[in-house]
Amino acid sequence: MGKRKEFIGEVVSDKMQKTVVVRVMQTKKDAKYSRIAKTFNKFKAHNESQVAKLGDTVRIEETRPLSKDKHFRVTEVLKKVQGAKIEVKEEIQ
Numbered sequence: 001m002g003k004r005k006e007f008i009g010e011v012v013s014d015k016m017q018k019t020v021v022v023r024v025m026q027t028k029k030d031a032k033y034s035r036i037a038k039t040f041n042k043f044k045a046h047n048e049s050q051v052a053k054l055g056d057t058v059r060i061e062e063t064r065p066l067s068k069d070k071h072f073r074v075t076e077v078l079k080k081v082q083g084a085k086i087e088v089k090e091e092i093q
Contacts, residue, residue, distance in 0.1 A: 005062040008078065012042065013041055014054050019070060020047045045072040056080035 009024035013064050024041050044067075045052075045060045057079040060072040 006059060006075075007043070007072075008052050008057065008059050011052050011054055011056045011058060014052065016051065018047055019026045020045050020052050020058070020074065022058060022072070022074075024060075039058070043072050045073045046070055051082065053078055070073070 005009045005022040008023070009022040011020045011022040012023045022043050022045050024043060026039050026041070027036050028039055029036055043056070043060060046063070046066050052074050056077050058077050059075050062071060063076045065071050066073075
């Protein structure tokens with residue numbers, strides 16, 4: 001059997017329970033013009049222990065299908081985001 005795919009990306013959404021959306025950047029060289037182009041893909045990844053938060057850099061690994069769209073799982077958090085999310089709610093009187 002082959003090796004599982006691994007990607008490193010940034011968490012762009014953590015609104016779901018036990019699932020995060022990871023944005024992965026890949027560079028490809030254009031065959032005709034020899035220019036480097038960045039491409040971005042978003043993958044849904046299983047986050048069982050809910051350690052990955054919005055803005056974190058994570059490593060994801062391919063796994064069996066866990067749902068219709070979820071085929072990856074978070075293996076480790078490489079870099080935590082500085083500071084916590086702060087929500088400001090204004091009270092109108």
